Amino acid sequence: MVVRSAICAAMLMLAPPALAQSPQDRMFPDKTACYARLYAQGHLVQHPAQRVIAIRLSPDFQIADPFLGLHVEVDLRGRDGGSFEGYGYCENEGGQLYCGLEGDAGGFTVQEAKGGAVLVTVSSLGMSFENETGFVTLERDKGDDRSFLLRPSPCE
DSSP: OHHHHHHHHHHHHTSOHHHHOOHHHHHOSSTTOEEEEEOOHHHHHHOTTOOEEEEEEEEESSSSTTSEEEEEEEEEOSTTOEEEEEEEEEEEETTEEEEEETTTOEEEEEEEOGGGOEEEEEEEEEEEEEETTEEEEEOTTSTTOSEEEEEEEOOO
16 A cells, blocks of 8 residues: 555656646746737728737736736727727736736736637726826727737737
8 A cells, every 4th residue: 555655656656747737837937938919901991890900918017026027019000099008917816817907997807719829809898008198998898809819929
């Protein structure tokens, strides 16, 4: 029985590291793990209520220690068009990350998706961003800006 317990313990220690990794460690293992999506014109024509034409996530391991910091950039079309940004402070929550945006600006979740992609979903509080001219909010229950499938991308 002791030998069997020792063998089981040894097997657990040799288990693949991915099984023990948190969502943060799997999706954002280092500062080069960035994600982006630039929506094609055809997609935007089919989704006229979608304001987001591009979205980017890049990790910042210094701004939120011990949490993961994510710099979020969005480019919007329409009346509020332009480039906006925000900073999320993320923590592991079950099998995903929950990120609260700086300044009580809402939040979002980040989940792993097929092919190394991530799915960003707007929280019930929305997601607010700013630029030099003002603020804009993506609402979870309004329009087509509710979730975004982002693929790995070079960090800018």
